[in-house]
Amino acid sequence: MIKVEGLTKRYARTTAVDNISFEVQKGQIVGFLGPNGAGKTTTMRCLTCFMPPSSGSASVAGFDVLEHPMEVKKRIGYLPETPPLYPDMEVSEYLTFVGRLKGLSGNELTRRVGEVSERCAVADVSKKLIGKLSKGYRQRVGLAQAIIHNPDVLILDEPTSGLDPKQINETRDLIRGLAGDHTIILSTHILPEVEQICERVIIIAKGKVVATDTVHNLTNRLRGVEAVAVEVEPRSGALDAGAVQSRLEQVSGVSRVILKDSRDGRHLFEAESLQGKTIRGDLARSVVESGWNLYELRPVALSLEEVFLSLTSTDTAEPSGAVAE
Amino acid sequence: MRNTWTIFQKEITSYFNSPIAYGLMAFFALISGYFFYVYVAIFVQRGMESQMMGRPQPMDVNEWVVRPVLMNISVIGLFLIPMITMRLFAEEKRSGTIELLVTSPIHDLEIILGKWFAALVLYAAILGLSALNLAMLFMYGKPDWRPLVVGYLGLLLQGGCLLAIGTFISTTSKNQIIAGTGTFAIALLLWVLDWVSSYGTEAWAKVVGYLSVVAHFEPFSKGVIDSKDVVFFVSMIFLGLFLTARSLESLRWRS
Ligand SMILES: Nc1ncnc2c1ncn2[C@@H]1O[C@H](COP(=O)(O)OP(=O)(O)OP(=O)(O)O)[C@@H](O)[C@H]1O
Ligand SMILES: [Mg+2]
Numbered sequence: 074m075i076k077v078e079g080l081t082k083r084y085a086r087t088t089a090v091d092n093i094s095f096e097v098q099k100g101q102i103v104g105f106l107g108p109n110g111a112g113k114t115t116t117m118r119c120l121t122c123f124m125p126p127s128s129g130s131a132s133v134a135g136f137d138v139l140e141h142p143m144e145v146k147k148r149i150g151y152l153p154e155t156p157p158l159y160p161d162m163e164v165s166e167y168l169t170f171v172g173r174l175k176g177l178s179g180n181e182l183t184r185r186v187g188e189v190s191e192r193c194a195v196a197d198v199s200k201k202l203i204g205k206l207s208k209g210y211r212q213r214v215g216l217a218q219a220i221i222h223n224p225d226v227l228i229l230d231e232p233t234s235g236l237d238p239k240q241i242n243e244t245r246d247l248i249r250g251l252a253g254d255h256t257i258i259l260s261t262h263i264l265p266e267v268e269q270i271c272e273r274v275i276i277i278a279k280g281k282v283v284a285t286d287t288v289h290n291l292t293n294r295l296r297g298v299e300a301v302a303v304e305v306e307p308r309s310g311a312l313d314a315g316a317v318q319s320r321l322e323q324v325s326g327v328s329r330v331i332l333k334d335s336r337d338g339r340h341l342f343e344a345e346s347l348q349g350k351t352i353r354g355d356l357a358r359s360v361v362e363s364g365w366n367l368y369e370l371r372p373v374a375l376s377l378e379e380v381f382l383s384l385t386s387t388d389t390a391e392p393s394g395a396v397a398e
Numbered sequence: 399m400r401n402t403w404t405i406f407q408k409e410i411t412s413y414f415n416s417p418i419a420y421g422l423m424a425f426f427a428l429i430s431g432y433f434f435y436v437y438v439a440i441f442v443q444r445g446m447e448s449q450m451m452g453r454p455q456p457m458d459v460n461e462w463v464v465r466p467v468l469m470n471i472s473v474i475g476l477f478l479i480p481m482i483t484m485r486l487f488a489e490e491k492r493s494g495t496i497e498l499l500v501t502s503p504i505h506d507l508e509i510i511l512g513k514w515f516a517a518l519v520l521y522a523a524i525l526g527l528s529a530l531n532l533a534m535l536f537m538y539g540k541p542d543w544r545p546l547v548v549g550y551l552g553l554l555l556q557g558g559c560l561l562a563i564g565t566f567i568s569t570t571s572k573n574q575i576i577a578g579t580g581t582f583a584i585a586l587l588l589w590v591l592d593w594v595s596s597y598g599t600e601a602w603a604k605v606v607g608y609l610s611v612v613a614h615f616e617p618f619s620k621g622v623i624d625s626k627d628v629v630f631f632v633s634m635i636f637l638g639l640f641l642t643a644r645s646l647e648s649l650r651w652r653s
Contacts, residue, residue, distance in 0.1 A: 121501045124650040146503040157498035159408075161415050173404040174502040218498070 074099040074256040079129035082115050089115040091280035102252050104271035105260040112280040113260035114154055117228050121151045133226055150224035154231055156215025160204025164195055164214055175222035185221055193217040209240035229259040245270050299346040301353055304368035305360055306339045314340045324359050326350030401504040405512025413520050423524050430528040433470040437463045459541040468549040468619040471528050475557055476585040482520055483564025484578030486513045492572045510642050514565050521557045545621025552618020555631035556611055560585050562638025569645040
């Protein structure tokens, strides 16, 4: 349904998206995961014909974004990072306006405005000015405008950003409910969100695809990796952090160790395991056997950046951008 | 066409939903009413003077009232137009709604025309207020109506031209105030070009003078339609809208 090949987008100074390729099948929900500045918004803007790629190609439903932008636009519903709302319009007036822009008219338009208002739970505010709505309602109006013309493809840029936990759950349910009829790409930098909503995930960092995988495989791979915070006080005192670090790195199953903090003669490290290894026991033993004090040993969650690192470092055989399925 | 209408409707509603339209109308009604009053007063005074001197001359209302009032309205237009056009694209860019417009299955030209027509209609509605003043002349006298109609045609053409330029300038900034100020500066420039050209007779002065909006409007205020003035305004409208289209396009290549 969506096909991106060698897509590159350069701005005046930066290359925001660097030669990325991926495909999304009909009916799939794909998560576009990446830290700030990864190039998620840029990629989506190329897909929605907001701006042309610098090189490479993208197509939606077989139509190229450069050659047949009108056909592409007809088939896409797009929720930009900031919902494109007019504060001086009423909700129903706004949805009617967007519906017209997307080519609806007459009875069908009225019917769709009613339907999407129900579906996105904004029917109760349909006569309110958008400028007077809360953030959560605005986001839902944004979603409603994206699906007003029942598009084949939905592109949602951080649909849950800035919402409270309850609203986040409602929005995720809503998006899951839209699956099936629509092919959906949504961007996020929240890992659990991808696990909850998406079937497949495309991880991008610094403008490059780091991995594409099913969510199932990804979580398995991540579950195999353990991250542990270790706080050590070398009793001899004189011992510097580097020596302790190299000792910890020798523990079997440890892939890497990072010094996080150092004060009062104590050093805080974060150690990550190789795929499928548990390292807490071995770490504890090695600290104690070296005659040092073990102050703390606790598992920590991998941050998004660490996920990328561990994904790229544990799969050194896999070139970035390759598809692992 | 349908899409142009959709955009047009949205813009007109938004003008009349906000205080802008009413503010501009009040401002304009006040100033144009004042000028109307002044010229009528002068006209009446002169009429009485010539009568008292015992040799009443035929005095032409068109010459004494209609023409100067139209000239003044044309100048007030320079101030009004930036306020009408400044928000057209700047506000869409600031709020991000430009992403909705540009990713919808409509052509850029439809967006531009819809917005420009809406601005023109608002401008015409504002002008309409001054027509009410001038209509009063018909209650007390018999002015020639043809120069009036020609004058308003000229005002519309001049307005359309400056509105097109204003629309273009609105695409170059996210800030309404900057867009408005820029438009005003250019409108003012096109106006004072007339003075510049009157200082010289060389070729360059002619060229500069040709760009003067006021110089092209003046014949209309006398009731004269000269095809070269019409051509000037119509080509300026095309130029303005063309630049808007290019600017919208390059916005995407850059942004
Ligand atoms: N209009 C622009 N002009 C110049 N550089 C830009 C522009 N928009 C984005 N960039 C740059 O391109 C890179 C990618 O930006 P992009 O907005 O696509 O990231 P993102 O993944 O959406 O990030 P976020 O999670 O913060 O939304 C960044 O380095 C950003 O600074
Ligand atoms: Mg973004």
